[in-house]
Amino acid sequence: MTMRLRALINRLALTTAAAGLTLTGLATPAQAASEMDFAYVGIVVPETVTVVNGQTKTVKFDLYNLSDVAAENVTVAFGSAAKPIPADLGFTAPAECAENVCQVGSLKPGQRRSVTFTLKPTGSGTTPASAITLFSSVAGKLSDETSLAVVRTAKGGVDLEIDGVTDMKLSPGKSADVPVLIRNAGDKEVKALGLVLMAPYGITPVLDYRNCERLAEGGMSVIVCVFNEGLAGGGAFTLPADTPLRIKVPADAAGPFDYPAYVGAVGLTDKYVFDFAKRTAGAAGKELKMEALLSATAEEPDVVEDLNEDDNYVHFTVSVPKTSADSAAIGGVLRGSIGSEASVKVGLRNNGPSAVIPPGIDWMPYVHVKLPTGVELTEADYRCLPGRSLTDIDETVQDPADVTDLVCLVIDSVKPDKKFLFDISAEIIDSLDYKAGAVTVDGGVQDSKSGNDKAALTVKLTAGGEGGGLPITGAPAGLIAAGGAALLVAGAIAFRSARRRRIVTVVE
Template sequence: MTPKSVLRRIGAGVAALAVAGTLTGVAGPAQAAEAKPNLSLSFQNDANLNNTPTTIGTYVYNYGDAPATGVTVTFDASAVASKVNVSVPDWNDDCKLSGTTVVCQYGSLAAGAVDTIYGVVLASKLRATPGDAGSVLVTIKSTEDTGPGNTVPLPVTIVASGPDLVALAEDIGSKDDRVGPGDTVPLVGAVHNEGDTATTDIFVSWQLPGEGAFVERYDDCVYTDYRDHPDPPGYVYGPSFVTCVAPLVLQPDETVLLFDPATDKSLFNATFGKNLAGPEAARGFLEVGLADQELIAKTRQQAKGGPSFAAKLKEVTTRTSSAKRAAVAEELDWSDNLSEFQMWTKPNTVDFAVTTEPVTGSVGDIVEIPYTVVNNGPSDGAAGWEVIAPSGTLLLRSEWCYGRDASGDLLDESTTQLCGIESAFPATASGFSGISSKLRIKITSTPGSNGTITVNSYGPSPESKPENNVAKIVFGTSGNGDTGDDDSDEGGAGADSGLPITGVQAGLIGGIGGAVLIAGATLFLLARRRRLVLVVPTEDGSGR
């Protein structure tokens, strides 16, 4: 309870006694105390800052007995501006930054209410001296306040940041100079220490855009490959992910290049095959950080005296001066631990085809119709397929396929279904023979000839043979004399009933889909260091 609220309660008690006195004494005028807001604030977390942005949570209170209107909260960081960077959360439209001051328009705060605002983001400037940095002055004020409002200081302390590695990567090609099947391209990247402490062992990880492979095979790097058999001639299916460790001492504000600026030769080169999808701006990633002991041990164990990434990196670093490395790095994209880069690919095509087998049945039967969807390439792609039931039939739930009502709920029986796989759809040259499955159909009356399966490509590579994209669902004559409408092109346009029904190669499609999942995980990491956090992750993964 604040002193003001105590006085109000004492005043209210005196007024009550005066009213009671009118029962035995002379009546006099009674005047109630005017209800007013009483604003205050405190902080959810301390401002112990390194160079990772930290959002400050601020509690706002109204201890008064009347609502406060037009409430503003002002963060004046002018006293710490030489050591601290000030910003506003991207998602907060109520707070605006002007110079070193943030003003948040809160609005109304009811009597007795408390709320939390996240109006300011603070981070230490590059290599700011650790220790006391002063205070941010935070003021809460309402329309009802006639004075300057209630101001509370937020003490700021700078703490050591440790090593803070930044990944720098350059795009591959451009809209006018695209990468296509058969091309080999260099990967241009660098590592910079933006922290205040030297590094020891660092790791470097590349994720290639699209399906490709690294040309180099360093002994002290770990390559991830999702295939256990050789690529067909002209096709490339990895390894498309690599992690390397180097025992490198990188001083604060020092840069190491992953290429030689004197010769334009890179430590990492990538090659691509006929299956490269396009045209598109495919995304790849370069991630850097401090290597833990497990990763160091893993890379050392597999070293067999072959080409060494650490030795190659040392060679390039020795030949290039620190000033030159810093100048070259300035031209690259700075995105902290993880840098996303793009690769523009040349146009390519897919050739999706769907085939079915004829089936017989009687009214009341539930029959299964085998079908196969393949991608004849040459490009890898992505696709879904739609099933329309012949008149006189209903589609039942089956593998890969589902029907929904207008509300989006799954149906046990439907006249149309959508189908697909949650993965890339490789070309048949990869060894993936497509999706072979069966539709389940319930015959309610004599089946018509208007049933179809239509495959639709939705990857970047366009379809080269649309005539292969539709197959008819064909009913023949059943053993008991019931008939359906026959069709001379059994299996529909582009059909080939000789295709084997082999099922899904889970290992292959899961592996290629795994590359997509790694890219997705890396995207999550993209926000790891620049996101606004109250508990800040360190380079080694622990919290501080």
């Protein structure tokens, strides 16, 4: 795979992480410590956009409600009296805006709204980067402020853009076509194109065409389709109705949840096209084709470069309605003699029928571990934090021996009949009064069976320790087999960082 295509896929993977973890982290303090009990609308915009003199460039950015309360009367403004937009950039606000101020309306917690504007710089040659300042407001109060650097060029080049895709709603097991419209807003032709579709958590791209191949990228569903034909500067294409891009929701998908998905486009080198043709020679099925919308001629570029890679992909969500998942607690037994260290695996089992909702803006799955008395914690799974719940995290604890309760984060979508386990180790100490602890799961809105949400975590002295090896208290819950879920330390880091983060751009 060429470095450019690999770079695009890595970029999409990072954006997926941002949508699923970082944005969750930014919103989590509102639930965890009431730090975001006000509406906050953040602006997510490329740092820089390159525009060709005399060419029209469409620029897209997103508004996110990063709080857990609704944002009413949201507006976005372009520039201000103190920070005007340079006239020679040829700025045009969206048609529905008045005097460079746009009424966005309301945004639900976690909701995203895309906004586009256009630039058509006048003059010739190059100029130092100009800045366009963007402001978001909620009910008349400034919420976020950021700037976009605009770099003008007379050299030109390839500039692929993808039209936005409307968020969709699909029930488990259902599928739908994804509209694709790709433009070359530059003045140079790209002679070969790659179309990339990527989705996490089992959302599946359906592209069973002979010029498409599936890639294994960190648990993501990634498909790359190759078009060995050019797209001239000013040209655009879509996909014919008989060979669409389609996306499918698994039958056991968790809901309610908004699953992120991404469509990207990248110019391909001759070497990649040649290697791809060798890999897929003799493949069966239809060929995914381009259907031209505009025609133009342009000089073929020497190399495949893109003036603006940030608009080479588009993000949309697939909303799945509520499904059922029975999360059952898995307890265990700390076995050993007094003075020895004992280990146990605790967590949850998903009894189905659907998967457990992944962490999102409204909910983060977790397990509360209450240690039994008579033990001192020596080591906890690095996805666990001291505390009793997401609203009661204690980051002041320095000595593990002082920890009596742990909050263990389930940063994953647990499939039916699968477990998510955490490793806990503790030293068994001499005690006159051993009392059982507990493992409690929060099954969220999917879990209507509460009888199995709690399981015992007990101590059992073995031979050589006081007590002659007899059970101390509580019914043993049984040892859990080794294994468990994939390690997702990034989620714990995002959560821990989010609790320390404060938004400082809000004007009170």
